[in-house]
Amino acid sequence: MIQQSRSTFVITDPSEIVQALAGLKDVLVLAYERRGPDVSLVIEQVLGEVRCHACGALARVKERPRVTYIDLPVFGHPMRLTWRKHRMRCANSA
């Protein structure tokens, strides 16, 4: 939810906060993980309808590998951004 008044606004939704911080669009925050000094933010892209490039059938998620992209400096400490990717496959058995 965004409360906006000209140039001032407040964001309260966790996914919208990350979108604003990291300049990413359409992401969901799955987890904030902290192990000692190591901080990691786990996100994934919001998936719309994905279709097979070859036959046009609806695609299904085959794998969701975690890929670490960047370390964002947050309050003097690096924060790992882990992206849960979607590997898709065609639902058409042919």
Ligand SMILES: [Zn+2]
């Ligand atoms: Zn296909």
